[in-house]
Amino acid sequence: MERSIKMKIIVSLFLLLMLNTASAQNKVSLPKAFAESYAYEQKYEYLKAIESIKKVYKTDSYEMNLRLGWLYYQAKNYKESLNYYNKAIMILPLSIEAKLGYAFPAYAMGNKELVIKKYKEILAIDPNNYYGNYRLGSLYFERQDYQEANRHFDKLINLYPFDYDVMIMSAWTYFRLNKLREAKVLFNKALLNRPDDVSASEGLSLIK
Amino acid sequence: MRSLLTSILLLVTLTLTAQKPIDSTLIHEPDYDSITLQLYHQQNWDSLLITGKKALKAGYDYFNIQVRTGAAAYHLRKYSLAARYLEEAITLNSKDDYANELLFYAYTFTGRSAQAAHLLDHLSKAKSRELTKNYRNPTFYLEAGPVFNTDAKISGHIPVPDSLLFNEQYTEQNAFYLLAGWKQPVGKYLTLNTAVSHINLNKNRSTNIRYVDSLSGDFTVKQTEFYISPSVCLNKRVLLIPALRYAVTNVAEPFSSDDSITKLYLGSPIGIKYNNLVVGGEIIYARNYWQASMGAWHLSINDDRSMQVSASVMVLPLGNLDLYSTTGVSFKSDQKSQPLFATQTIGFKTFNRTWLELSATKGNLVNTVELNAQLLNNQVVKSNYRLASLLIFDLNTQFRLTLRYQFMENEALTYFTESDNAVQSAYSNYYKHIITGGVTWNVR
Numbered sequence: 001m002e003r004s005i006k007m008k009i010i011v012s013l014f015l016l017l018m019l020n021t022a023s024a025q026n027k028v029s030l031p032k033a034f035a036e037s038y039a040y041e042q043k044y045e046y047l048k049a050i051e052s053i054k055k056v057y058k059t060d061s062y063e064m065n066l067r068l069g070w071l072y073y074q075a076k077n078y079k080e081s082l083n084y085y086n087k088a089i090m091i092l093p094l095s096i097e098a099k100l101g102y103a104f105p106a107y108a109m110g111n112k113e114l115v116i117k118k119y120k121e122i123l124a125i126d127p128n129n130y131y132g133n134y135r136l137g138s139l140y141f142e143r144q145d146y147q148e149a150n151r152h153f154d155k156l157i158n159l160y161p162f163d164y165d166v167m168i169m170s171a172w173t174y175f176r177l178n179k180l181r182e183a184k185v186l187f188n189k190a191l192l193n194r195p196d197d198v199s200a201s202e203g204l205s206l207i208k
Numbered sequence: 209m210r211s212l213l214t215s216i217l218l219l220v221t222l223t224l225t226a227q228k229p230i231d232s233t234l235i236h237e238p239d240y241d242s243i244t245l246q247l248y249h250q251q252n253w254d255s256l257l258i259t260g261k262k263a264l265k266a267g268y269d270y271f272n273i274q275v276r277t278g279a280a281a282y283h284l285r286k287y288s289l290a291a292r293y294l295e296e297a298i299t300l301n302s303k304d305d306y307a308n309e310l311l312f313y314a315y316t317f318t319g320r321s322a323q324a325a326h327l328l329d330h331l332s333k334a335k336s337r338e339l340t341k342n343y344r345n346p347t348f349y350l351e352a353g354p355v356f357n358t359d360a361k362i363s364g365h366i367p368v369p370d371s372l373l374f375n376e377q378y379t380e381q382n383a384f385y386l387l388a389g390w391k392q393p394v395g396k397y398l399t400l401n402t403a404v405s406h407i408n409l410n411k412n413r414s415t416n417i418r419y420v421d422s423l424s425g426d427f428t429v430k431q432t433e434f435y436i437s438p439s440v441c442l443n444k445r446v447l448l449i450p451a452l453r454y455a456v457t458n459v460a461e462p463f464s465s466d467d468s469i470t471k472l473y474l475g476s477p478i479g480i481k482y483n484n485l486v487v488g489g490e491i492i493y494a495r496n497y498w499q500a501s502m503g504a505w506h507l508s509i510n511d512d513r514s515m516q517v518s519a520s521v522m523v524l525p526l527g528n529l530d531l532y533s534t535t536g537v538s539f540k541s542d543q544k545s546q547p548l549f550a551t552q553t554i555g556f557k558t559f560n561r562t563w564l565e566l567s568a569t570k571g572n573l574v575n576t577v578e579l580n581a582q583l584l585n586n587q588v589v590k591s592n593y594r595l596a597s598l599l600i601f602d603l604n605t606q607f608r609l610t611l612r613y614q615f616m617e618n619e620a621l622t623y624f625t626e627s628d629n630a631v632q633s634a635y636s637n638y639y640k641h642i643i644t645g646g647v648t649w650n651v652r
Binding site: 076109110112113143144 | 239241242267268270271272273275297299300301302303304332333
């Protein structure tokens with residue numbers, strides 16, 4: 001009887017020790033796992049980078065899901081990328097970075113309706129978001145919906161008046177809308193930011 | 209003690225296994241995106257279709273895969289299949305010019321031009337302008353030809369008793385038919401189909417009144433018809449096509465008599481003008497491999513009024529017009545003894561640019577309409593069946609030639625009166641051969 005109690009105590013201690021070891025391993029390996037994944041990513045070894053995160057993966061970790069979303073996107077596995085970005089969004093629904101990330105694989109898949117929807121969600125949370133407005137404006141520009149594109153670039157040109165990307169997109173949008181005076185001003189401003197810019201020079205030559 | 213140790217070992221094993229999860233997403237999967245892109249560039253449509261289907265089955269149901277799979281099916285001339293993938297593709301990227309253009313042609317090549325026009329809104333201005341230009345072009349069509357029949361020979365042999373007081377026969381001699389039409393898309397959702405047709409039917413009326421008089425005279429029935437039908441595309445599946453047909457029938461008087469007894473037997477003059485009107489329409493519901501239609505028309509023909517309802521199903525088993533089948537059935541309210549008539553048509557591609565369409569119709573076609581009132585069977589003799597063939601040859605993208613042959617069995621009719629003065633009738637079958645040639649010009 002006494003021997004049996006002793007044995008039970010030994011076993012319990014052994015189990016406790018094992019659990020503590022496993023937990024410690026996780027705690028220790030988390031930064032290491034991320035560091036490892038960054039190292040692999042720099043070497044374009046995306047599957048290994050994914051594996052590094054997967055070793056310590058927890059379903060409810062926003063950071064891990066976000067990281068996996070990005071790595072799968074880099075590995076061109078867009079289906080999985082969307083899956084992990086979706087998980088990240090579900091964990092933190094107001095996360096703009098996860099939504100911006102989600103738009104990458106969705107765009108690569110060609111699912112532009114989904115991309116537009118996601119950027120609109122971003123702008124519903126943060127109406128002045130730079131990336132949300134810029135990328136949505138660019139998508140509308142691509143679709144030749146210049147009125148709608150102009151709505152977004154116009155907002156950005158007021159928030160970032162000397163940002164080259166905003167100036168040049170806004171200039172081309174005005175050009176397509178046949179508002180040549182506005183386009184000319186913006187092409188000239190873009191040249192102040194990048195004096196040798198080919199796109200701005202081309203725009204000006206078309207106006208003259 | 210042993211069981212305790214076993215449990216510990218099991219726990220250790222499980223813990224170790226849990227630390228190394230097997231991740232299915234890391235197992236090598238084909239890179240469907242790259243493979244399909246490569247096959248697309250190689251224009252290897254067979255392989256692309258197979259790989260695309262596999263990718264979609266594996267859950268890679270995104271725009272690029274859908275559109276490439278659709279393109280493969282399109283280039284393999286499986287237009288209905290292509291439409292299925294391309295419809296999915298444009299739900300993921302509604303404004304993509306390439307997907308919309310392929311879908312536009314997939315619809316067009318399966319006879320759904322009206323639905324194709326619905327896609328024009330999704331295209332860029334330049335592409336929309338390019339396709340609209342072709343879509344809005346008018347189509348002119350002309351069809352003409354003679355009608356021959358055996359009526360004159362047959363009706364002379366209708367067995368009637370020798371003891372006749374009076375007998376009367378109408379025989380068809382020959383006829384000529386002419387149709388000219390114009391289809392014009394008006395805007396994106398409306399197409400106007402207008403046509404005018406004329407038939408010249410030569411007949412003979414002969415009467416014999418025993419001991420009194422014997423009269424015989426040729427006469428002509430001239431019928432001029434006007435048809436207008438605007439087809440309205442409600443959405444990419446539903447097409448509403450109202451139709452109106454107006455026909456003026458002029459029957460010439462073959463002979464007359466001043467004799468009072470003869471007048472009594474001849475009855476009212478037959479030379480008369482009729483204004484006939486058909487009003488109705490049909491609704492078509494189209495899917496990629498089949499379409500169903502239902503129609504109803506009110507007919508006012510030769511002073512008789514009636515209703516006709518029809519239903520038909522068209523099937524494209526290969527997903528293109530290389531093989532198609534149409535089954536239709538119609539109900540005519542005023543024909544109590546034989547209210548139904550049915551038509552079965554099968555069309556298929558024979559050689560390059562040539563199609564053959566065969567059809568059989570069973571039932572009485574007296575005062576009925578077909579093809580949404582594009583055809584009015586204003587006939588006084590009962591028909592039993594009709595066999596028809598249509599040879600279609602596409603001369604080029606603008607001109608199409610057609611040759612139609614129809615064979616009909618009709619009933620010839622003789623009225624007679626014996627000594628009891630009761631008017632009786634006798635029937636005999638005769639055969640009608642209609643041969644028409646046509647040309648369709650799709651202006652480009």
